[in-house]
Amino acid sequence: MRLDLHTIIADPGRVDFDCDIVFEGTAVPSVVAFPAPARAEGSVINSAGVLTMAGTLSVKPVLTCDRCGREFERELVFPLDAVLAAELQDVENPDIFLLDGDCVDLDEIAADAFVLGMESKILCSEDCKGLCPRCGRSLNDGPCGCGAEPDSRLAVLGQLLSD
Numbered sequence: 001m002r003l004d005l006h007t008i009i010a011d012p013g014r015v016d017f018d019c020d021i022v023f024e025g026t027a028v029p030s031v032v033a034f035p036a037p038a039r040a041e042g043s044v045i046n047s048a049g050v051l052t053m054a055g056t057l058s059v060k061p062v063l064t065c066d067r068c069g070r071e072f073e074r075e076l077v078f079p080l081d082a083v084l085a086a087e088l089q090d091v092e093n094p095d096i097f098l099l100d101g102d103c104v105d106l107d108e109i110a111a112d113a114f115v116l117g118m119e120s121k122i123l124c125s126e127d128c129k130g131l132c133p134r135c136g137r138s139l140n141d142g143p144c145g146c147g148a149e150p151d152s153r154l155a156v157l158g159q160l161l162s163d
């Protein structure tokens with residue numbers, strides 16, 4: 001969504017926003033789908049000539065667990081913080097977004113907030129037991145019957161000792 005800021009481009013003031021954001025897809029491989037649009041809420045304030053966005057992005061994607069492969073939905077909330085500028089004076093600052101005329105692309109800012117906010121490792125739960133290395137069954141469903149799990153740390157130690 002394009003957020004029209006013409007009322008505060010030159011004058012102090014604020015523009016509130018509260019809208020749905022539809023993500024088509026993201027660069028985050030653990031994200032399977034977005035069953036519902038994300039919600040962006042917040043405001044842009046012109047204070048002493050600086051346009052600052054502050055808000056939150058709420059989204060509930062379907063994710064896959066990096067450890068057991070299970071799909072699950074999780075509600076996530078990310079900060080929507082950005083400085084908006086007509087031109088890039090500081091190319092090194094990734095938090096500055098360019099205005100397009102009097103508007104800013106809220107979809108782009110929201111997509112960035114989502115990608116940057118996602119943890120690199122997605123787990124269905126903190127104590128996800130993962131898959132059995134032998135039969136591939138999810139150990140979250142209970143023991144698979146393959147017998148005692150070899151402790152990977154002990155296996156490494158055993159390898160070191162035998163070398």
Ligand SMILES: [Zn+2]
Pocket residue numbers: 065066067068069070123124125128129130
């Ligand atoms: Zn898992």
Ligand SMILES: [Zn+2]
Pocket residue numbers: 132133134135136137144145146
């Ligand atoms: Zn097994």
